[in-house]
Amino acid sequence: MSSYHLDHLQHLETEAIHIMREVAGEFERPALLFSGGKDSICLLRLAEKAFRPSDLPMPLLNVDTGHHFPELNEFRDRRAQELGGKLIVRTVEEAIAKGIAQPAPGEISRNRLQIPTLLAAIEEFRFDCCIGGARRDEEKARAKERFFSFRDSFGQWDPKNQRPEIWNLYNGRLNQGENMRVFPISNWTEMDVWEYIQREQLEVPSIYFSHKRQCVRRGGQWLPVNALVPPKANEDVRELVVRVRTIGDIISTGCVESPATTTTDIIAEIAAARVTERGSRADDKSSEAAMEDRKKAGYF
Amino acid sequence: MSLTALSTTTPVPVDILRFNTCGSVDDGKSTLIGRLLYDSKSLMEDQIEALERSADITGGGQINLANLTDGLRAEREQGITIDVAYRYFATPRRKFIIADTPGHVQYTRNMVTGASSANLSIVLVDARLGVIEQSRRHTAIAALLRIPHLVVAVNKMDLVGWSEARFQEIRAQFEEFLPRLDIKDVKFIPMSALNGDNVVDASVHTPWYGGPTLLNHLETVHIASDWNLNGFRLPVQWVNRPNNPTDQTLHDFRGFSGQIAGGIVRTGQKIIAFPAGIVTTVKQIWTYDGPVQEAFCPQSVTLVLEHDIDISRGSMLVGLDHLPGSTTELQAEVCWMHARALQPGKKYFLKHTTQTVQVVVTEIVNKLNLDTLEAEPAPAELGVNDIGEIRLRAAKPLVFDGYAINRLTGSFILIEQGTNATVAAGMLRPPREIVKPENGDYVI
Structure with a gap:
């Protein structure tokens, strides 16, 4: 085997770094979604690899449902501080108080209510792109997702009308009010994530x-x-x-x-x-x- | 402890093979992928349970492996695959990324999407039907995209009584038109995806077939040379300039970040920065894990250069050997992907590497007839799913290679102005002439 060889994690890493830098190059106001979960921990390391020695050219954003594990929020806040990153947290609680999110009678889960909270944060900071740690191997609908996932001005995904993605040429052009969700680790599996955490010795x-x-x-x-x-x-x-x-x-x-x-x-x-x-x-x-x-x- | 777990503690290099599957409706693509996942034990209990659940509800008790990949509601309702679905599995020898691309004639754009980054394409053929228009079309697209390896999976062999004669007949049908396409490595495999013959396990029904099973072939096909290591190319994605760094040594740091799109770069090497056309030297190859002496395609790096030259996103750093072309007059094969047809005279955005420029289509040279694989001259327009050759004029010169030489610096997409829809995938013809130094010298 030639010495000019990348193993699978190095391949996935260079693909993800390329995507991160395309975001920095093509968007004016990107954000990186950081929950403190294992996938977004990998995203943060990839952002460091893409942009150091500069500061990360985007803030970190988290939608706090109010039902997070306390260990997760503690980690999220500490990690953001260690990185010198700007962390923006918007809570479902606040969104409900402001009438942005409306729980159905008896609705306990905050799952649905995260959506209007996130969309309101995107509007508040006029983010044109959010980088997320979703992976295609997680779920059947995600398996159909592009790296650059176009969302209309209502934040909606139209699976039947996605932009074709060819080679590594991503079309990031938007009109007013539209935005992009970008998933640099789309091609990673759960195993790849843990192998990367091990190789990079990342804290979780x-x-x-x-x-x-x-x-x-x-x-x-x-x-x-x-x-x-x-x-x-x-x-x-x-x-x-x-x-x-x-x-x-x-x-x-x-x-x-x-x-x-x-x-x-x-x-x-x-x-x-x-x-x-x-x-x-x-x-x-x-x-x-x-x-x-x-x-x-x-x-x- | 399992093999996979061991391989992570002792770093055995495992590589990635990307492949796509194509065929027409009911050729059994999704079933084949389901079978690969099922027989390679890549499916989990909850996925199998979900399959059994839907089998009880809609399938009359029969497990439908296609339900594994058809993820959207409309797909399950109509029993079709709408969009490219990506699947992942691993064996101890390789990791695999599958792009499952649909075969409907109106969804050719998805096949191009799924196949563009593939090392290998699987074209499925129904043994009862033999080569049909779709088979020819898919094979032609794979050839056009220069996918290095092709597998012709002759499926549903059980329905033709495992006839060797039928298998050879289909092979002959393919070999009739293959010489007109530029594909180097083609493998024919007789199989039944539904029953699992020759997918993962060798079939008892094909004693006359001495070749590998599909998985066997996927695990061993040689892909190490699929990347271009001749002619250094680095399209600049992002200029790396720390603001107010606490580290004093970084005060004057100015790096050019990008993914190497061809060749190898070493510290001390001379390079040309385009569009300025100025020669400089690589002072440092910066990475997060520390500086390195050399880097190669497709690694992502940040280069620090000897001279202060005007370089920004869209610039291209190039080695002194294997020089590219640089011109505004372009010729390319395109696959048209949008319902609004391409008409000569219309302006588009063209994205090539990290640069987006305005272009005007000056001429449609020809259109490929996918039945005869002949080029028909001077069509009035190119419609959705048409493939043809066009001429373009760009507002700024592109620094590029022919697609046959380098898939990354020879490809582009066209974007419609206003809607921002991606309307075409383009593959550049080799430049008529390569760049030359002015007055025999471009050293600053």
């Missing part, structure tokens, strides 16, 4: 690793007991050794029983896993087209 929030937690069995998964998920009368609260595989809201993120305490353990666990990452997300199970519908409305 503690909840990705094995810890003790009170859980209840609900809908075929272990949900963490907390103020928003109180145990029901007939439910058995168990203290389990668990970790989270994907982080959503605290009310819908299932924990998996796991002894994995290091990145190496997690990689071995994923290699042997028999269910997908999103198998532990209740928000995707509500219907076959749950993700497609949310994306059409402006979700990531």
